[in-house]
Amino acid sequence: METVFHNVTVAETGERFLCGEGESVLAAMFRAGRGPITYGCCGGGCGACRMKIVSGNYVPFKKMSRAHVSERDIQDGIVLLCCVQPRGDLTIRAV
Protein backbone atom coordinates (compact mmCIF):
# COMPACT_ATOMS: atom_id res chain seq x y z
CA MET A 1 0.00 0.00 0.00
CA GLU A 2 1.30 3.47 -0.82
CA THR A 3 1.95 5.87 2.02
CA VAL A 4 -0.52 8.74 2.18
CA PHE A 5 1.10 12.07 2.98
CA HIS A 6 -0.59 15.23 4.25
CA ASN A 7 0.53 18.83 4.51
CA VAL A 8 1.27 20.21 7.96
CA THR A 9 1.39 24.00 8.19
CA VAL A 10 2.89 25.97 11.09
CA ALA A 11 0.42 28.80 11.74
CA GLU A 12 2.93 31.34 13.04
CA THR A 13 5.45 31.07 10.19
CA GLY A 14 3.59 29.50 7.27
CA GLU A 15 6.26 26.78 7.12
CA ARG A 16 4.93 23.58 5.60
CA PHE A 17 6.11 19.97 5.58
CA LEU A 18 4.74 16.60 4.53
CA CYS A 19 3.79 14.00 7.09
CA GLY A 20 2.88 10.40 6.30
CA GLU A 21 -0.12 8.70 7.93
CA GLY A 22 2.24 6.16 9.50
CA GLU A 23 4.56 8.59 11.28
CA SER A 24 4.24 11.12 14.05
CA VAL A 25 3.98 14.82 13.21
CA LEU A 26 7.15 15.34 15.26
CA ALA A 27 9.08 12.72 13.24
CA ALA A 28 8.02 14.42 9.99
CA MET A 29 9.06 17.79 11.37
CA PHE A 30 12.50 16.36 12.20
CA ARG A 31 12.84 14.88 8.72
CA ALA A 32 11.84 18.12 7.02
CA GLY A 33 13.98 20.25 9.31
CA ARG A 34 11.21 22.82 9.38
CA GLY A 35 8.91 24.01 12.12
CA PRO A 36 9.37 24.69 15.84
CA ILE A 37 11.29 21.54 16.66
CA THR A 38 11.32 21.15 20.40
CA TYR A 39 11.56 17.58 21.56
CA GLY A 40 12.44 15.39 24.46
CA CYS A 41 11.49 11.78 25.05
CA CYS A 42 9.47 11.23 21.86
CA GLY A 43 7.41 8.81 23.98
CA GLY A 44 4.53 10.95 25.26
CA GLY A 45 6.03 11.40 28.71
CA CYS A 46 7.93 14.69 28.89
CA GLY A 47 5.61 17.20 27.19
CA ALA A 48 8.35 19.04 25.26
CA CYS A 49 6.51 18.80 21.90
CA ARG A 50 3.12 20.03 23.22
CA MET A 51 1.25 22.05 20.53
CA LYS A 52 -2.28 22.85 19.39
CA ILE A 53 -3.72 21.38 16.21
CA VAL A 54 -5.85 24.25 14.97
CA SER A 55 -7.46 22.38 12.09
CA GLY A 56 -7.43 18.98 10.40
CA ASN A 57 -7.98 15.35 11.29
CA TYR A 58 -5.45 13.32 13.25
CA VAL A 59 -5.25 10.23 15.43
CA PRO A 60 -3.29 9.66 18.62
CA PHE A 61 -1.34 6.40 18.26
CA LYS A 62 0.47 6.53 21.62
CA LYS A 63 -0.63 7.49 25.11
CA MET A 64 0.08 11.09 26.10
CA SER A 65 1.01 11.86 29.72
CA ARG A 66 -1.95 13.34 31.60
CA ALA A 67 0.57 15.62 33.32
CA HIS A 68 0.94 17.49 30.02
CA VAL A 69 -2.33 16.89 28.15
CA SER A 70 -5.58 17.06 30.14
CA GLU A 71 -9.00 15.87 28.92
CA ARG A 72 -9.88 19.52 28.32
CA ASP A 73 -6.67 19.93 26.30
CA ILE A 74 -7.65 17.00 24.09
CA GLN A 75 -11.03 18.65 23.37
CA ASP A 76 -9.11 21.83 22.46
CA GLY A 77 -6.80 20.00 20.04
CA ILE A 78 -3.77 20.27 22.30
CA VAL A 79 -1.51 17.26 21.77
CA LEU A 80 2.03 15.99 22.01
CA LEU A 81 3.26 15.92 18.41
CA CYS A 82 5.23 12.72 19.03
CA CYS A 83 1.96 10.88 19.71
CA VAL A 84 -0.28 11.88 16.76
CA GLN A 85 -0.45 10.96 13.08
CA PRO A 86 -2.28 12.98 10.41
CA ARG A 87 -5.42 11.85 8.61
CA GLY A 88 -5.71 15.06 6.58
CA ASP A 89 -3.90 18.37 6.16
CA LEU A 90 -3.11 19.94 9.55
CA THR A 91 -2.41 23.43 10.84
CA ILE A 92 -0.47 23.59 14.12
CA ARG A 93 0.56 26.38 16.43
CA ALA A 94 2.31 26.94 19.76
CA VAL A 95 0.24 26.72 22.94
Add this chain to the structure above:
Amino acid sequence: MGFKGTLRPGLVQLRVLDLDKTLDFYKNVLGLNEVGRTSDGRVLLKAYDEFDHHSLTLRKADEAGLDYVAFKAACPDTLEKIKEKVVAFGYSVTEKAANSDQPGFGKRYSFKICTGHTFEVYADVELAAKGPQIKNPDIWSEQPRGMKAQRLDHFLLYGPNIAEAERFCREVFGMYVPEVVNTEDGKRFATWITGSNKPHDLAFVEYAQPNKIHHVGFYLQDWSEVGNAADLIAINHLKLDIGPTRHAITRGLSIYFWEPSGNRIEVYAGGYTAYPDNPQRVWDVSEVGRGLFYYSGQVIPSFLEVVT
Protein backbone atom coordinates in the same frame (compact mmCIF):
# COMPACT_ATOMS: atom_id res chain seq x y z
CA MET B 1 31.68 -2.39 58.43
CA GLY B 2 32.02 0.26 55.76
CA PHE B 3 28.80 2.11 55.24
CA LYS B 4 27.08 3.29 58.40
CA GLY B 5 23.84 4.89 57.19
CA THR B 6 22.24 3.94 53.90
CA LEU B 7 23.91 1.31 51.71
CA ARG B 8 22.41 2.27 48.36
CA PRO B 9 19.23 3.19 46.53
CA GLY B 10 17.68 -0.25 46.30
CA LEU B 11 14.27 0.26 44.77
CA VAL B 12 12.66 2.65 42.30
CA GLN B 13 8.97 2.66 41.34
CA LEU B 14 8.35 4.28 37.95
CA ARG B 15 5.09 5.18 36.20
CA VAL B 16 4.77 4.04 32.59
CA LEU B 17 2.19 4.89 29.94
CA ASP B 18 2.33 1.68 27.88
CA LEU B 19 3.14 -1.22 30.18
CA ASP B 20 3.64 -3.97 27.57
CA LYS B 21 5.87 -1.94 25.29
CA THR B 22 7.86 -0.43 28.14
CA LEU B 23 8.26 -3.76 29.92
CA ASP B 24 9.60 -5.25 26.71
CA PHE B 25 12.26 -2.52 26.71
CA TYR B 26 13.28 -3.13 30.33
CA LYS B 27 13.48 -6.90 29.87
CA ASN B 28 14.81 -7.40 26.38
CA VAL B 29 16.77 -4.21 25.69
CA LEU B 30 18.03 -3.05 29.09
CA GLY B 31 18.30 -6.69 30.13
CA LEU B 32 16.46 -6.82 33.46
CA ASN B 33 14.69 -9.98 34.64
CA GLU B 34 11.02 -10.06 35.55
CA VAL B 35 10.65 -11.25 39.14
CA GLY B 36 6.87 -11.18 39.45
CA ARG B 37 3.69 -9.14 39.32
CA THR B 38 1.41 -7.70 41.97
CA SER B 39 -2.38 -8.16 42.08
CA ASP B 40 -2.78 -4.51 41.02
CA GLY B 41 -0.81 -5.15 37.83
CA ARG B 42 2.59 -3.74 38.69
CA VAL B 43 5.67 -5.55 37.38
CA LEU B 44 8.73 -6.28 39.53
CA LEU B 45 12.17 -6.42 37.90
CA LYS B 46 15.81 -6.82 38.86
CA ALA B 47 19.19 -6.72 37.17
CA TYR B 48 21.08 -9.99 36.83
CA ASP B 49 23.88 -9.02 39.22
CA GLU B 50 21.66 -7.83 42.07
CA PHE B 51 21.05 -9.98 45.14
CA ASP B 52 17.88 -8.39 46.54
CA HIS B 53 14.32 -9.36 45.60
CA HIS B 54 13.75 -6.62 43.04
CA SER B 55 15.02 -3.10 42.32
CA LEU B 56 12.49 -1.66 39.85
CA THR B 57 8.70 -1.66 39.93
CA LEU B 58 6.73 -0.46 36.90
CA ARG B 59 3.23 0.91 37.47
CA LYS B 60 0.89 1.65 34.57
CA ALA B 61 -0.44 5.21 34.91
CA ASP B 62 -1.71 8.21 32.97
CA GLU B 63 1.56 10.07 33.57
CA ALA B 64 5.17 8.96 33.23
CA GLY B 65 7.64 9.69 36.03
CA LEU B 66 8.76 8.65 39.47
CA ASP B 67 6.52 7.38 42.28
CA TYR B 68 9.32 7.00 44.83
CA VAL B 69 12.83 5.80 45.50
CA ALA B 70 13.76 3.61 48.46
CA PHE B 71 17.14 3.42 50.18
CA LYS B 72 18.41 0.36 51.99
CA ALA B 73 19.67 1.08 55.49
CA ALA B 74 22.68 -0.79 56.87
CA CYS B 75 20.65 -2.68 59.51
CA PRO B 76 17.28 -2.57 61.33
CA ASP B 77 18.76 -0.49 64.16
CA THR B 78 20.06 2.06 61.65
CA LEU B 79 16.63 2.11 60.01
CA GLU B 80 14.99 3.16 63.29
CA LYS B 81 17.67 5.80 63.91
CA ILE B 82 17.16 7.19 60.42
CA LYS B 83 13.40 7.32 61.00
CA GLU B 84 13.92 9.33 64.19
CA LYS B 85 16.25 11.70 62.35
CA VAL B 86 13.73 12.18 59.52
CA VAL B 87 11.12 13.25 62.07
CA ALA B 88 13.61 15.50 63.85
CA PHE B 89 14.50 17.05 60.47
CA GLY B 90 10.83 18.03 60.11
CA TYR B 91 9.38 15.60 57.58
CA SER B 92 6.37 13.49 58.55
CA VAL B 93 6.83 9.73 58.23
CA THR B 94 4.38 7.02 57.15
CA GLU B 95 5.06 3.37 57.90
CA LYS B 96 4.44 0.77 55.21
CA ALA B 97 4.08 -2.76 56.54
CA ALA B 98 6.40 -5.57 55.49
CA ASN B 99 5.32 -7.46 52.37
CA SER B 100 2.49 -5.03 51.71
CA ASP B 101 2.77 -3.31 48.35
CA GLN B 102 6.36 -4.39 47.55
CA PRO B 103 6.68 -8.18 47.79
CA GLY B 104 9.84 -9.35 49.55
CA PHE B 105 10.48 -6.03 51.26
CA GLY B 106 10.38 -5.55 55.02
CA LYS B 107 8.92 -2.53 56.78
CA ARG B 108 9.51 0.75 54.95
CA TYR B 109 9.31 4.33 56.19
CA SER B 110 8.02 6.82 53.62
CA PHE B 111 8.26 10.62 53.63
CA LYS B 112 8.29 13.57 51.27
CA ILE B 113 11.34 15.84 51.13
CA CYS B 114 11.54 19.54 50.24
CA THR B 115 12.07 18.92 46.52
CA GLY B 116 8.66 17.20 46.39
CA HIS B 117 10.07 13.69 45.97
CA THR B 118 8.92 10.75 48.05
CA PHE B 119 11.79 8.86 49.65
CA GLU B 120 11.57 5.59 51.51
CA VAL B 121 14.00 3.71 53.68
CA TYR B 122 14.05 0.02 54.64
CA ALA B 123 16.52 -2.43 56.11
CA ASP B 124 15.16 -5.88 55.33
CA VAL B 125 14.53 -7.39 51.94
CA GLU B 126 14.48 -11.01 50.88
CA LEU B 127 17.17 -12.28 48.57
CA ALA B 128 16.02 -12.94 45.03
CA ALA B 129 15.34 -16.52 43.99
CA LYS B 130 17.71 -16.02 41.06
CA GLY B 131 20.57 -13.89 42.34
CA PRO B 132 24.29 -14.03 41.63
CA GLN B 133 26.02 -17.26 42.65
CA ILE B 134 27.99 -17.15 45.92
CA LYS B 135 29.74 -20.53 46.13
CA ASN B 136 32.69 -20.74 43.73
CA PRO B 137 30.64 -18.32 41.67
CA ASP B 138 30.57 -17.95 37.92
CA ILE B 139 30.30 -14.37 36.67
CA TRP B 140 26.68 -15.03 35.72
CA SER B 141 24.34 -18.01 35.72
CA GLU B 142 22.18 -17.00 32.75
CA GLN B 143 23.83 -15.06 29.93
CA PRO B 144 22.88 -11.37 30.30
CA ARG B 145 20.67 -9.89 27.56
CA GLY B 146 20.64 -6.65 25.65
CA MET B 147 22.51 -3.82 27.37
CA LYS B 148 23.41 -6.24 30.20
CA ALA B 149 22.59 -3.78 33.01
CA GLN B 150 24.32 -5.12 36.12
CA ARG B 151 22.46 -3.13 38.75
CA LEU B 152 20.50 -0.02 39.57
CA ASP B 153 23.09 2.68 40.16
CA HIS B 154 21.68 6.17 40.82
CA PHE B 155 19.11 8.76 39.82
CA LEU B 156 19.01 12.52 39.16
CA LEU B 157 16.08 14.48 40.59
CA TYR B 158 14.90 18.03 39.77
CA GLY B 159 13.12 20.18 42.33
CA PRO B 160 13.27 23.28 44.52
CA ASN B 161 15.65 23.90 47.43
CA ILE B 162 18.30 21.30 46.72
CA ALA B 163 20.55 22.83 49.37
CA GLU B 164 18.10 21.54 52.00
CA ALA B 165 17.83 18.18 50.22
CA GLU B 166 21.62 17.88 50.27
CA ARG B 167 21.71 18.73 53.99
CA PHE B 168 18.99 16.11 54.58
CA CYS B 169 21.03 13.41 52.84
CA ARG B 170 24.09 14.28 54.91
CA GLU B 171 22.44 14.68 58.29
CA VAL B 172 19.77 11.96 58.08
CA PHE B 173 21.17 9.34 55.68
CA GLY B 174 24.81 9.87 56.71
CA MET B 175 25.82 10.52 53.11
CA TYR B 176 28.55 12.84 51.79
CA VAL B 177 28.84 15.10 48.75
CA PRO B 178 31.81 14.37 46.46
CA GLU B 179 30.97 16.98 43.81
CA VAL B 180 28.84 20.13 43.36
CA VAL B 181 28.09 22.89 40.83
CA ASN B 182 27.56 26.39 42.23
CA THR B 183 25.97 29.46 40.65
CA GLU B 184 27.89 32.73 40.32
CA ASP B 185 26.46 33.92 43.64
CA GLY B 186 27.53 30.74 45.39
CA LYS B 187 24.21 28.90 45.50
CA ARG B 188 23.86 25.21 44.65
CA PHE B 189 22.99 24.56 41.02
CA ALA B 190 23.55 20.81 41.27
CA THR B 191 24.85 18.30 43.79
CA TRP B 192 26.12 14.69 43.65
CA ILE B 193 25.54 12.74 46.87
CA THR B 194 26.60 9.28 48.00
CA GLY B 195 26.45 6.93 50.96
CA SER B 196 28.99 4.55 49.47
CA ASN B 197 32.13 4.49 47.30
CA LYS B 198 30.13 5.32 44.18
CA PRO B 199 30.52 8.95 43.05
CA HIS B 200 26.76 9.30 43.46
CA ASP B 201 23.80 7.38 44.80
CA LEU B 202 21.65 10.32 43.80
CA ALA B 203 21.98 13.84 42.45
CA PHE B 204 19.83 16.96 42.41
CA VAL B 205 19.50 19.93 40.06
CA GLU B 206 17.76 23.09 41.32
CA TYR B 207 14.42 23.50 39.50
CA ALA B 208 11.26 25.48 40.22
CA GLN B 209 8.79 22.64 39.68
CA PRO B 210 8.79 19.96 42.39
CA ASN B 211 8.97 16.17 42.11
CA LYS B 212 10.59 15.83 38.69
CA ILE B 213 12.96 13.10 37.58
CA HIS B 214 15.72 13.58 35.05
CA HIS B 215 16.92 9.99 34.78
CA VAL B 216 17.45 6.63 36.40
CA GLY B 217 20.96 5.25 35.94
CA PHE B 218 21.91 1.59 35.54
CA TYR B 219 25.46 0.27 35.74
CA LEU B 220 27.28 -1.43 32.86
CA GLN B 221 30.56 -3.31 32.99
CA ASP B 222 32.72 -0.98 30.91
CA TRP B 223 33.04 1.47 28.01
CA SER B 224 32.54 -1.25 25.38
CA GLU B 225 29.17 -2.05 26.94
CA VAL B 226 28.22 1.64 26.58
CA GLY B 227 28.97 1.19 22.86
CA ASN B 228 26.81 -1.94 22.81
CA ALA B 229 24.02 0.09 24.45
CA ALA B 230 24.36 2.74 21.73
CA ASP B 231 23.93 0.03 19.08
CA LEU B 232 20.80 -1.24 20.82
CA ILE B 233 19.36 2.28 21.06
CA ALA B 234 19.76 2.61 17.29
CA ILE B 235 18.53 -0.91 16.46
CA ASN B 236 15.44 -0.49 18.63
CA HIS B 237 14.68 3.08 17.46
CA LEU B 238 14.82 4.46 20.98
CA LYS B 239 15.16 8.24 21.26
CA LEU B 240 18.78 9.12 22.03
CA ASP B 241 19.41 12.15 24.23
CA ILE B 242 23.24 12.29 24.30
CA GLY B 243 26.26 10.02 24.18
CA PRO B 244 28.26 7.87 24.21
CA THR B 245 30.27 10.44 26.14
CA ARG B 246 32.20 10.98 29.34
CA HIS B 247 31.22 13.07 32.31
CA ALA B 248 34.01 15.01 33.97
CA ILE B 249 31.69 15.16 36.98
CA THR B 250 31.78 11.59 38.44
CA ARG B 251 34.08 10.63 35.46
CA GLY B 252 31.34 8.25 34.31
CA LEU B 253 31.20 6.82 30.78
CA SER B 254 27.68 7.30 29.69
CA ILE B 255 24.79 7.37 27.25
CA TYR B 256 21.29 8.82 27.80
CA PHE B 257 18.06 7.92 26.03
CA TRP B 258 14.33 7.66 26.67
CA GLU B 259 12.43 4.41 27.21
CA PRO B 260 9.09 3.99 25.39
CA SER B 261 7.04 5.76 28.10
CA GLY B 262 9.28 8.81 28.17
CA ASN B 263 11.35 8.18 31.29
CA ARG B 264 14.99 9.06 30.63
CA ILE B 265 17.49 6.26 31.28
CA GLU B 266 21.25 6.47 31.62
CA VAL B 267 23.50 3.47 31.25
CA TYR B 268 26.81 4.18 32.82
CA ALA B 269 30.21 2.61 33.50
CA GLY B 270 33.33 3.61 35.38
CA GLY B 271 33.30 6.68 37.58
CA TYR B 272 35.86 7.46 40.23
CA THR B 273 36.00 5.81 43.63
CA ALA B 274 34.67 8.22 46.23
CA TYR B 275 35.79 8.45 49.87
CA PRO B 276 34.18 10.60 52.54
CA ASP B 277 37.49 12.17 53.55
CA ASN B 278 38.40 13.32 50.03
CA PRO B 279 38.11 17.05 49.33
CA GLN B 280 34.92 18.06 47.52
CA ARG B 281 35.21 18.84 43.80
CA VAL B 282 33.55 22.19 42.99
CA TRP B 283 32.43 23.44 39.55
CA ASP B 284 31.38 26.92 38.47
CA VAL B 285 28.09 26.86 36.58
CA SER B 286 29.86 28.57 33.68
CA GLU B 287 31.94 25.38 33.29
CA VAL B 288 29.02 22.95 33.57
CA GLY B 289 29.26 22.07 29.86
CA ARG B 290 32.70 20.53 30.37
CA GLY B 291 31.58 19.02 33.66
CA LEU B 292 28.67 17.18 32.11
CA PHE B 293 29.97 16.41 28.61
CA TYR B 294 33.72 16.49 28.76
CA TYR B 295 34.46 15.84 25.08
CA SER B 296 32.21 18.49 23.49
CA GLY B 297 32.18 20.86 26.45
CA GLN B 298 28.62 21.76 25.50
CA VAL B 299 25.26 20.94 27.03
CA ILE B 300 22.45 20.20 24.58
CA PRO B 301 19.20 22.00 25.54
CA SER B 302 17.13 18.83 25.93
CA PHE B 303 19.52 17.47 28.55
CA LEU B 304 19.05 20.30 31.03
CA GLU B 305 15.47 21.27 30.22
CA VAL B 306 13.47 18.06 29.65
CA VAL B 307 12.36 16.22 32.77
CA THR B 308 9.50 13.86 33.53
